[in-house]
Amino acid sequence: MAASERTVLQFASSSSSTANITAKVHPLVIFNICDCYVRRPDQAERVIGTLLGSVLPDGTVDIRNSYVVPHNEFSDQVALDIEYHHTMLKSHLKVNPQEVIVGWFSTGLGVTGGSALIHEFYSREVSNPVHLTVDTGFQNGEGTIKAYVSVNLSLADRPLAAQFQEIPLDLRMIEAERVGFDILKTTSVDKLPSDLEGMEVLMERLVTLINDVYKYVDDVVEGRVAPDNNIGRFISEAVDSLPKLSPPAFDKLINDNLQDQLLMLYLSSITRTQLSLAEKLNTAAQML
Amino acid sequence: MANSMARSFLQVAATEEVATPLRVVQIEGLVILKIIKHCKEFSPALVTGQLLGLDVGSVLEVTNCFPFPIQEEDEEIEADGANYQLEMMRCLREVNVDNNTVGWYQSTMLGCFQTVELIETFMNYQENIRRCVCIIYDPSRSNQGALALKALKLSDSFMDLYRNNNFTGDKLREKNLSWVDIFEEIPIKVSNSALVSAFMTELEADTPVTQCDYDRLRLSSSPFLARNVEFLIECMDDLSAEQQKFQYYYRNLTRQQAQQHAWLQKRRDENKARKAAGEEPLPEEDPSNPIFKPIPEPSRLESFLVTNRIANYCNQINGVTGQSFNRLYLMKALHDN
Incomplete structure (x- = not known):
């Protein structure tokens, strides 16, 4: 960090606030970017576009939607279709006024020269935009997704340059x-998996998990594996999380619930029978 | 396929007229996510949007979609909505998105989507596009860990009847159409581009348990069931109202027939008397008489739809209770251990 009391070369004051910015990405955004990239024009190297979302109260930038903006890139120039950007923004706001511009995305690994120009454009649209890069080329063997904010570097009062600073990105996608x-x-x-198939997969997974735990416990007891206190605590927590009920009370609970469900099943079957009966009667009535 | 080569051009031309039936709807993961996001964000309000894609043989590919803003009962805004739609299509075309409407999607609450409006919308779409599909998503069920996505279309025989607005008992019997045959569910296939697939494999968390699993294991299903039953009762009321309409109609019909019969009897007696007196007999029909005016038969469409809805609720109840049984026994087993 260049910022210290003695040097005059320092990051703008916004650096302190950017330090704790994090970003969260909705899987839709990744899907959309990939789709845009697949459908990009022939000669285009990369696609760029606008990110929509909101800033949560705790400072996290929640990126929930995106759309691509056509652009042309020459050696040192970037031409962005601003009109397109604005029409699309208007359309999106009509559907969901809560989603505003939070930044922009680009495909490719890391930040390139033209990025600063585009970033400047988005800085005019919204303060402190987030720049998301998605490496669709898998250049270093993995699909790197990174988020940056821009930090101004200034010499005394004179703005010198902007630096892209990476911010933590939460990629755990609950929605996915x-x-x-x-x-x-x-x-x-x-x-598509049906309800019961999903349930089956789930049961299988649960059984494997339980077996894993059993195996681990057995191994520890027999001294094959070095015990790990943390894992032990987790296991005991999991076991404790089962509510302590006396067997009769638990049986009653389960049985009551089962009875309720059976009643519902009965009700729905009887309704169905009724329906088919009614249909038969209706057709019979038409014979009059 | 080999013997098709031997057919004459005429035969080929004739067979090509017959459109291959729609067998599969192939949806991109992107579209699924978009639909879910849109429907969920506005739940419990019901929202709709347009599906874009390609029609390839017996497969309907849905490759993109866009949401509609929530509609309001205002003509000015309605015109605005049409503009929005055109604008959006234009914009999407500019970035090489498939620019061909293949149907629409809509959210539903507990699956009570079988309404007259849906059929009207479907017919509207059908006028313009030969093959269209409606995708229904139920956000309330996804809390149970299920992906409640359905692709529907109206059956051809039903569409014929609907065009002629002919829902009398005779016609229905002639076509052998019952309430089950109104909607056809089309199997859904999901496809993703290789790029998306690579990213998702990369991004999949290492944790063995996902949110979906937690949702599926949630023991409480009673609020869902309770609401299902509530709706079921409402539908039952509707159905019995419809039934009453029919009973009323049949009562009127029998009364009319009795009147007609009586009138005919009287006329015959009269004619006999006139014949005996050597006069011309009066005609045995009198269209001006009000008792010969046919009573309009009420349309069976509504009762069919209500029946469909009821069947749907029953299915849902069955499904949920089935899952609950699993969960309860699982819980019991865990506790016993």
């Missing part, structure tokens, strides 16, 4: 987990 990675990570799924 809800849909299921099984569906999202393969190129083709023939059929």
